[in-house]
Amino acid sequence: MTDPTTIAPSQTQSSANGPLLKQAMAARAKVIEGTIDQLLPPTTGGDARLVDAMRYATLGGGKRLRGYLAMATASLFDVPDCQSARVAASVEMLHAYSLVHDDLPAMDDDDLRRGQPSTHRKFDEATAILAGDALQTKAFEILAEAETHENAVVRIALITAFAQASGAAGMVGGQMIDMEGEGRALPLEEVRHLHALKTGCLIRYSAEAGAILGQAKPELQQRLRSYGANIGAAFQIADDVLDATATAEELGKTAGKDEASGKSTYVALLGIDGARAEAERMAKSAIEDLAPFGAQADRLRDLAYYVIERRN
Amino acid sequence: MTDPTTIAPSQTQSSANGPLLKQAMAARAKVIEGTIDQLLPPTTGGDARLVDAMRYATLGGGKRLRGYLAMATASLFDVPDCQSARVAASVEMLHAYSLVHDDLPAMDDDDLRRGQPSTHRKFDEATAILAGDALQTKAFEILAEAETHENAVVRIALITAFAQASGAAGMVGGQMIDMEGEGRALPLEEVRHLHALKTGCLIRYSAEAGAILGQAKPELQQRLRSYGANIGAAFQIADDVLDATATAEELGKTAGKDEASGKSTYVALLGIDGARAEAERMAKSAIEDLAPFGAQADRLRDLAYYVIERRN
Structure with missing residues (x-):
């Protein structure tokens, strides 16, 4: 029988290296946090409330998955951390803006985010x-x-990929399809498409960003794009599983919301075990994408399993 | 006695050329409209509703003041229209996003925009x-x-100036100060600061954008920045006067909202005649900024009077 509290851990190959990845992620998260803090204006002056809200929405935690991806892929090409941390801060700000707007009463109407009151x-x-708007800018x-x-030219390539994602x-288009699909039963292909846009594009961009920064050959850039797309899909499926199995305390947000709001999820379509198997397949594809990279990419391999094993 | 329906037209020097400016603006507006239409996705596919809303919010009218400024200043440096029309479309999309979000119930709660239902x-x-978010992107x-x-390098310079504005x-910071100032009597200096941010920055950017595109010498770029800032200030003061004196039919939106919502306006601080005189001073400064430019800049000179004489 499957243990309902984890995603098929017996089948994972890399979870033994989980602690190394967790250390690496925690170290990067600290750097990213410091970089965001530096890049946002301090809270003085007439726009203090706006800046306070921007800082509240972006600082103070989170795993920084997207930022980590940008920094870890950039390090494959020996990009200095001071550069990749800025790209990481940028994508985390964009992610934060999307959460702030998604939580609004007219959207998902969520009162909690990471266990704290949502920004509104x-x-x-x-x-x-306005804070969301300014974070995007x-x-x-x-x-x-x-x-x-x-x-x-490198900066322009980043901006173009970022805007498209x-x-x-990309993300906003996916959010729109998600809103429109509420209360309707979407077929699996549409659920895949919606998540590829809503969460997948930005995660894919994050992995690709390191390759752009590193001016990697097109083939390697494409490998990391594909890796990011697979990580994004695995992440979202795991998210659906978590929403169906974890507690609000573990999630730091309301649990079971998907079912309550009639959202079409992987769990609804495939069952919990089926969804877990699908996430596992995506994680394996992600690892295959990393074939041209050596031991330097081990943490990125660990990450493929981390995203499907996480509890929050 | 001052005629309350116009802003001191007897003192204007350029209003005799108004018809030439109106022709030029109408011609540019058509080009900008076509460019926006081309740059936005067509309304097919799963995100049709999002794209419909983006198109609704940006197409179908408006004077295109910001776009006109970008195209007219670019033409001083012989920038091809096909380039400046894209910059114009970009700034009009950003302006449209700000209006869509400003009109929301949680913000200004406006049901009408240009005589049509606001986007929400x-x-x-x-x-x-979401449409506002995607328009900014x-x-x-x-x-x-x-x-x-x-x-x-030119594209990067445009993006940087655009983001700062x-x-x-810039704009979002000004909107925040405006929201916070509602119901309080702000002193004139704060009203000036708020408008310099809220509407001024984007209008200033629009005038500057042509100089950036044209790779103009720093001194000329600075002249057009200053021109844009003065036009922006004149425009906003005239807007306050219009809100106090024009009908909803003329405005295409609810009239008298400023007084009803307790906003601090130039009219409240200076009176209608005082506000008109201030707008006139700004228009004159704008014209002085154009001193290094010859007859090619005549329409930009006309524009300085146009913004304070307009009825909507």
Whole structure:
């Protein structure tokens, strides 16, 4: 019988290296946190409330999966951390903006985020809308700055990939399909498409960003794009499993919301065991994508299992 | 006695050329409209509702003041229209996103925009939030594309100026101060600061954008920045006067909202005649900024009077 509290851990090959990955992620998260803190304005002056809300929404925790991906893939190409940490901060700001807007009453109407009041609950709706807006702007601004990369062509490539991943043909488009699909039973292919857009595009971009920063050969860039896409899919399936099996305390947000709101999930379509098997397949594909990279990519291999084994 | 329906037209020097400006603006507006139409995705596919809302919010009218400024200043440096029209489309998309979010119930709660239902009234709040988000992303994406300028350094300069004008230290910051100031009597200096951010920064950027595209000398770039800042200030003061004196039919939106919502306006602080005189001073400064430019800049001179004489 499957233990309902973990995702098929007996089948994993890399979970023995979990502690190394957790150390690496914690170390990167600290760097990313410090970089966000530095890049956002301090909280003084007439726009203090706006800046407070921007800082509240982005600082103070989270695993920084997207930021970690950007930094870890960049390190494969010996990109200095001071550059990749800026790209990581940028993608985490964009991710934070999307959460702030998703939590709004007119959207998912969520009161909790990482165990804390969501931004519109802590401040108010207008402030949350504007803080999200300004975080998006800041995310693009950071990529345009010379400190991110000395070569303007590289910065432009980052901005283009970032915009495509996060706009109407990416994250925001996926969020829209998700809203429209509520209460309807979507077929598996549509659920896959929606998640590929909603969460997949930004995770894929994060893995690709390191290759862009590192001016990697197109073939290696494509490998990391594919790795990111697989990680994104595995992550989302695991998220559905978590929503169905974990407690609110573990999640730091309301649990069981998907079923309550009639969302089409992998769990609804495949069952819990079926969803776990699908996540496992995605994780294995992600690891295959890393074939051209040596031991330097071991933490990225561990990450493939981490995303399907996590409890929050 | 001052005629209350116009802003001191007897003192204007350029209003005789108004028809030439109106023709030029109408011609540019048509080009900008066509460019936005081309740059936004067509309305097919799963994200049709999102794209519909993006198109609804940006297409179908408006004077395109910001886009006109970008195209008219670019033409001073012989930038091809196909490039400046893209920058114009980008700034109009960003302006449209700000209006969509400003009109939301949690913000200004406005049902009408240009005489039509505002985006959240035509669609729904969630769609309006997402359409605004995606329009901002698209505005940055366009600037990053090679079609906007062959030189990546120029594109980066545009993106940087654009982000600074529209983020927490620009438009969004100004909107926040405006929300916080509601119901309080702000002193004139704070009202000036708030408007310099809220509407001024993006109008200033628009005038500057043509100079950036044209790789103008720093001194000329600075002249157009200053021109844009003065136009922006004149525009906002005239807006306050219009809100106090024009009808809803003329405005295409609810009139008298500023007084009803207790906003601190130039009219409340200076009176209608005082506000008109201030707008006139700004328009004159804008014209002085154009001193280094010859007859090619005549329409930009006309524009300084146009913004304070307009009825909507």
